Amino acid sequence: MLELLDKEGGSHFSPEDMEALGLFANQAAVAIEQSRTHGRMESLVANFVQSLGGIPEHQRLTLAERAASFASDVSNDPQYLRSLELARLVQEIVAQRDRATDACQGILESFAAFLRSRPATAGEMGLSTELGSGSW
Amino acid sequence: MVSLRPAYSAAFKREVLLELPPGLPVDVFSPAWAWGGSSGQGVKVAILDSGVDASHPDVGPIQGYVRIFEDEQRKLVVDTEPHEDSFGHGTACAGIIRSIAPECEIYSVKVLGSGLSGSGRIFAAGLQWAIDNRMAVCNLSLGTTKRDFFGVFHELADLAYFKHVALVTAANNMPIPSFPSVYASVMSVAAHDAGDPYTFYYNPNPPVEFGAFGIDVRLPWLDHKHITATGNSYAAPHITGIVAKILGKHPGLTVFQLKTLLRALAANVKREPSAASTG
Numbered sequence: 001m002l003e004l005l006d007k008e009g010g011s012h013f014s015p016e017d018m019e020a021l022g023l024f025a026n027q028a029a030v031a032i033e034q035s036r037t038h039g040r041m042e043s044l045v046a047n048f049v050q051s052l053g054g055i056p057e058h059q060r061l062t063l064a065e066r067a068a069s070f071a072s073d074v075s076n077d078p079q080y081l082r083s084l085e086l087a088r089l090v091q092e093i094v095a096q097r098d099r100a101t102d103a104c105q106g107i108l109e110s111f112a113a114f115l116r117s118r119p120a121t122a123g124e125m126g127l128s129t130e131l132g133s134g135s136w
Numbered sequence: 137m138v139s140l141r142p143a144y145s146a147a148f149k150r151e152v153l154l155e156l157p158p159g160l161p162v163d164v165f166s167p168a169w170a171w172g173g174s175s176g177q178g179v180k181v182a183i184l185d186s187g188v189d190a191s192h193p194d195v196g197p198i199q200g201y202v203r204i205f206e207d208e209q210r211k212l213v214v215d216t217e218p219h220e221d222s223f224g225h226g227t228a229c230a231g232i233i234r235s236i237a238p239e240c241e242i243y244s245v246k247v248l249g250s251g252l253s254g255s256g257r258i259f260a261a262g263l264q265w266a267i268d269n270r271m272a273v274c275n276l277s278l279g280t281t282k283r284d285f286f287g288v289f290h291e292l293a294d295l296a297y298f299k300h301v302a303l304v305t306a307a308n309n310m311p312i313p314s315f316p317s318v319y320a321s322v323m324s325v326a327a328h329d330a331g332d333p334y335t336f337y338y339n340p341n342p343p344v345e346f347g348a349f350g351i352d353v354r355l356p357w358l359d360h361k362h363i364t365a366t367g368n369s370y371a372a373p374h375i376t377g378i379v380a381k382i383l384g385k386h387p388g389l390t391v392f393q394l395k396t397l398l399r400a401l402a403a404n405v406k407r408e409p410s411a412a413s414t415g
Contacts, residue, residue: 130255132281134308136369 141327141351142368144307147339148328148347153404156340162400163407167334170397176237176380178387182266182274183233183373184259185226187219188244194231194356200243204261212261219246224357228365229277229373231356236333236377237384243271248278256285263292266301272383273302275376276322277369279314289315297321297391302379306372307344318343323379323395327351327371330403336375338402346398348374 146152180199190198203215221227230242247262248254259280266274274296280289293316296303305317307326317324324343327350328335337347350371357363379394389397399405 131259131278132314133312134279134281134310134314136278136306136309136314136367 142307142309142366143311144324144326144344144368145328145347145350145371147341147344148326148337150330153337154340156338156402156405158400158406160396160400162396165397165400166407167401170401171378171381171385174237174381174384176240176377176384179237179240179273179380179383180243180269180271181233181237181240181376181380182243182245182269182271183226183229184245184247184262184266184274184276185221185229185278186223186248187221187226187246188230188242189221189224189227189356189358189360190218190244192227192231192356192360194362195227195234195242198230198242198244200241201246202243202262202265203246204258204265205249206255206258212258214261214265219244221358222246222249224363225277225369228355228357228363228370229275229376232333232353232370232373233275233377233380236374237380240377240380240384243269245274254278256280256282256288260285260288260292263289263296263303267292267296267299270299271301272387273304273376273379275304275373276316277306277367277372279305279308279317281308281312281314286315290319292316293319293321300388300390302383302391302394304372304376304379306368309367309369313343321391323375323391323398325350325372325375326368327366333374334378335403336378336398336401337404338399345395346375346402347371350374 141149187203188195188198190196201216201218203217203219205213205215207213225248226244226246230244233240233242243266245262245266247259259278263274263276293303295301303316303322305322305324307317307324308314316322320342323346325346325348326339326344328337328347329349329351331349333349335349339345339347348371350368351366352364353366353370354362354364355370375398378398382394382397383389400407
């Protein structure tokens with residue numbers, strides 16, 4: 001599950017978080033591409049199973065059935081659909097720049113700009129990108 | 137009333153504040169002992185910020201000006217002529233400190249330029265100046281999130297700690313670690329909304345160790361105005377002012393002694409006498 005700006009307990013985005021976000025974005029991009037090509041999750045999975053060589057036919061059929069029912073469950077799962085939507089957003093952002101960390105910075109800076117625009121925080125200082133992403 | 141709290145301030149919400157045991161027989165410490173009768177007189181306080189407007193009635197004359205900038209050859213230059221506040225932020229911090237320690241000696245170390253621009257290099261140079269010039273306490277209501285500067289500020293923070301220069305730092309309002317506020321050697325501060333400038337809390341789960349008043353604070357700003365604002369930036373100078381008051385009465389305390397004292401006097405730390413001291 002992709003969590004963006006909603007970390008509890010005042011914790012922060014570690015480099016591991018940034019890396020995970022980037023990895024997810026890459027994998028999501030592939031999944032999105034493939035699902036577009038194949039139209040439906042079921043056929044995507046079916047094609048994958050078909051592509052498996054070297055296993056006995058009866059095993060392959062069982063696998064295909066199980067994969068098909070899994071795929072239809074997942075395609076209707078609200079969590080999965082939400083993840084896919086978030087993945088599309090991240091993919092869109094990541095496609096603008098090379099590095100996933102820059103993408104995250106962009107997200108956070110937009111959020112910071114939003115916070116600054118609110119009357120209650122008008123007096124706070126948002127420092128330039130020379131000092132990084134923050135306001136104090 | 138603000139509905140969104142600055143990052144790192146959640147630990148200081150009234151509903152979640154932990155009441156802590158004293159841990160040491162610190163019952164001799166009281167606010168009266170720590171700072172009673174002190175105005176912070178003679179304590180050198182550096183404010184690393186956007187400058188300070190000494191003409192604001194809440195601030196008044198300050199004792200020194202240091203502006204650090206890069207010349208055309210990108211060399212660092214130090215200018216000690218009086219300067220202005222580019223934004224109001226430094227004046228706000230100075231006003232809070234003055235309201236708690238009216239007679240401390242304030243040095244405006246201007247490391248932020250117009251348009252709120254700043255560079256890690258200039259910020260580090262300002263901190264080096266403060267350490268070299270034997271400031272007793274520095275208010276750092278700023279930081280950098282750039283990892284490239286992690287080592288630079290860590291070294292400076294260690295240097296300050298060993299030279300008994302107290303660094304009081306504001307945590308980032310965004311949930312991103314900033315330097316030097318997350319280091320162990322500094323006194324890092326986030327905001328609470330309890331209103332009283334002398335009420336502060338200790339957080340047993342750092343990296344931000346202390347909470348001070350920083351939500352909906354009335355502040356001096358540019359053009360002799362006042363504003364009401366929220367930020368960890370405005371919590372830090374409350375601690376800076378209290379530290380200046382303490383040092384005015386007990387000069388020469390080390391950073392770890394100051395931290396022990398602050399923890400003992402935190403509003404969420406029990407102050408009943410320990411078993412060892414009764415009888």
